[in-house]
Amino acid sequence: xxxxIAAFFGIGKRVVSGNRLEAINAIKAARYDASMxxxxxxxxxxxxxxxxxxxxEGRKVIRNRARYESANNAVLYGMIETYxxxxxxxxxxxxxxxxxxxxxxxxxxxxxxxxxxALVPLLKTVTKVYLVDGEAFLVATDVAPYFRLxxxxxxxSNETNQIPLSLGRFGAPPIxxxxxxxxxxxxxxxxxxxxxxxxxxxxxxxxxxxxxxFANQRRGVSRLAPSLEMFAKxxxxxxxxxxxxxxxxxxxLVLESKQLAPSELATPWEVVNLTEGSVTxxxxxxxxxxxxxxxxxxxxxxxxxxxxxxxxxxxPMPLNxxxxxxxxxxxxxxxxxxxxxxRAIDDDRIPLTLGPVARTRSIFLESQGLPDEDLPVxxxxxxMLNPQSQFAAIQTKLDxxxxxxxxxxxKLGYDWLQIEQELQLEDELISSNGTNTTTGGNxxxxxxx
Numbered sequence: 001x002x003x004x005i006a007a008f009f010g011i012g013k014r015v016v017s018g019n020r021l022e023a024i025n026a027i028k029a030a031r032y033d034a035s036m037x038x039x040x041x042x043x044x045x046x047x048x049x050x051x052x053x054x055x056x057e058g059r060k061v062i063r064n065r066a067r068y069e070s071a072n073n074a075v076l077y078g079m080i081e082t083y084x085x086x087x088x089x090x091x092x093x094x095x096x097x098x099x100x101x102x103x104x105x106x107x108x109x110x111x112x113x114x115x116x117x118a119l120v121p122l123l124k125t126v127t128k129v130y131l132v133d134g135e136a137f138l139v140a141t142d143v144a145p146y147f148r149l150x151x152x153x154x155x156x157s158n159e160t161n162q163i164p165l166s167l168g169r170f171g172a173p174p175i176x177x178x179x180x181x182x183x184x185x186x187x188x189x190x191x192x193x194x195x196x197x198x199x200x201x202x203x204x205x206x207x208x209x210x211x212x213x214f215a216n217q218r219r220g221v222s223r224l225a226p227s228l229e230m231f232a233k234x235x236x237x238x239x240x241x242x243x244x245x246x247x248x249x250x251x252x253l254v255l256e257s258k259q260l261a262p263s264e265l266a267t268p269w270e271v272v273n274l275t276e277g278s279v280t281x282x283x284x285x286x287x288x289x290x291x292x293x294x295x296x297x298x299x300x301x302x303x304x305x306x307x308x309x310x311x312x313x314x315x316p317m318p319l320n321x322x323x324x325x326x327x328x329x330x331x332x333x334x335x336x337x338x339x340x341x342x343r344a345i346d347d348d349r350i351p352l353t354l355g356p357v358a359r360t361r362s363i364f365l366e367s368q369g370l371p372d373e374d375l376p377v378x379x380x381x382x383x384m385l386n387p388q389s390q391f392a393a394i395q396t397k398l399d400x401x402x403x404x405x406x407x408x409x410x411k412l413g414y415d416w417l418q419i420e421q422e423l424q425l426e427d428e429l430i431s432s433n434g435t436n437t438t439t440g441g442n443x444x445x446x447x448x449x
Contacts, residue, residue: 054221056156056181056219059134059219059221059222060153062134062221062222062225062228063132063133063134063152063153063222065228066132066133066134066222066224066225066228067132067133069224069228069231069232069235070132070224072235073231073234073235075231075234075308075322075323076224076231076311078324079312079315079317079321079322080128080131080132081128082317082321082324083127083131083315083317083345084124084125084127084128084131085124086345086382087127087345087348087349087352088120088123088124088127088352088379089379089380089413090120090380091114091119091120091123092114092119092123092352092353092357092377092378092379093377093378093379093380093413093415094107094110094357094361094364094375094376094377095375095376095377095378095415096110096375097415097417097418098373098375103418104418106368107418109364109368110364113364113367114360114364116144117144117145117146117360118145119145119356119360122145122147122149122356123352123356123357125149126138126149126209126352126356127348127352129149129152130209130210130220130223130348131222131223131224131315132222132223132224133152133220133222134152134210134211134219134220134221134222134223134225135152135208135209135210135219135220136149136152136207136208136209136210137149137150137151137152137154137155137193137206137207137208137209138150138206138207138209138355138356139195139201139205139206140205140206140207140359146359146360146363147207147356147359147360150195154195154196155181155182155183155193155194155195156181156182156194156196156197157179157181157182157183157184157194157197157198158194158197158198159179159194160179161179161180161181162178162179162180175187177191179194180218181218181219182194183208183218184200189203190203190206190208191203193206193208207351207355207356207359209351209352209355211223223314223315224314225314226313226314227310227311227312227313227314230307230310230311231311233307234304234307234308234311237303237304237307238304240295241295241296241300244293244294244295245293245295245296248291248292248293248294248295249293251290251291252274252290253274253288253289253290254288254289254290254291255272255286255287255288256286256287256288256289257285257286257287258285258287305319305323305328308322308323309322315341315344316340316341316344317341318334318337318338318340318341319337320333320334320337321338321341331385331386334385335385335386338382338385342382345382349379353377357377358377361375361377376410378410378413378414378415379413380413381411381412381413394408
């Protein structure tokens with residue numbers, strides 16, 4: 001019976017007669033269409049990767065293409081700028097609450113210090129490098145701006161890659177010290193990074209930001225890799241459509257001659273200059289017509305938006321943000337589409353918080369003569385689409401004791417206690433001036449505060 005079933009699936013020749021276990025395994029494997037190779041998909045899968053970790057040469061090709069496309073594609077350039085702006089915002093907000101009366105002063109001093117060392121522009125540049133190159137390297141220095149961004153291609157070593165022979169048990173990292181692609185590891189943990197072949201930098205002074213998508217991945221691949229071909233196609237299609245439209249628009253009129261003697265026919269491809277606004281007569285047998293523009297078609301805009309939306313999934317960015325307009329989006333779509341995007345923003349803020357932001361906080365505290373403290377760090381929240389309804393939802397959670405004011409204020413990038421203190425100060429100031437924010441004044445007169 002097993003042999004008959006195996007023969008039905010076309011695998012009878014690979015089944016050893018009498019070996020039921022092999023036959024059963026062959027039948028199980030045949031259930032997955034994705035594992036089959038046929039005339040339809042053979043060409044597609046023949047160029048697929050044979051290993052999970054791309055080679056340095058492969059990453060270089062992807063990185064150079066990503067740099068080229070991001071520099072020449074206006075839509076992609078805008079998407080990268082939008083993502084960096086949303087992620088970094090006005091910069092990290094360090095909470096100095098534990099310093100009591102000095103909290104406000106230190107908050108202001110930290111803002112001045114961060115502006116002096118250009119912290120926000122640096123973080124935005126790092127974010128763009130991370131998206132395009134797939135990884136960013138920041139070296140800590142002892143002088144302002146206290147960080148130096150290292151080009152990705154400069155991380156390499158003269159030492160030959162050493163394949164670790166001693167492996168840990170149950171999927172643990174390799175045991176011992178070895179070098180792979182410019183990084184020295186000790187039992188799977190980076191301990192040194194090599195710049196320009198022979199300049200080794202301790203891992204404590206290096207921030208290596210990349211996303212790990214598979215096991216044993218040591219270097220980052222451009223976040224644009226899955227969508228590069230899609231972006232290139234969109235740009236080529238737009239160029240072709242624009243060229244066709246522009247060509248037809250440049251030809252004002254076409255002079256036609258029909259049913260005339262050969263000597264009376266118009267000269268083919270001859271260009272005739274017309275006076276603007278003039279009225280003319282044509283000889284008998286001649287006619288004027290305009291070139292009909294076939295492009296862009298009515299569905300070109302929808303087609304381009306579909307391609308851009310598909311390509312934007314590698315961020316992941318909703319279509320309205322990728323296009324820079326919400327004219328075709330309704331409120332529900334704008335709200336739901338942003339959920340995944342905001343979560344991606346929160347995820348990518350973690351390495352920035354633990355890396356360069358933590359070091360700049362330590363340097364600032366040292367400049368104030370204070371020891372390093374693990375102070376909370378907040379970021380700007382993405383603006384609410386409907387603040388009234390979203391604040392009502394927050395109030396409902398507060399009433400049900402499912403959240404706290406401190407937590408909700410932190411999500412918006414604020415310190416709740418600091419806000420309360422400032423409100424109390426304002427109330428005292430308003431009361432001392434004899435004004436009433438509810439009625440507009442003690443005597444019913446409007447008051448300006």
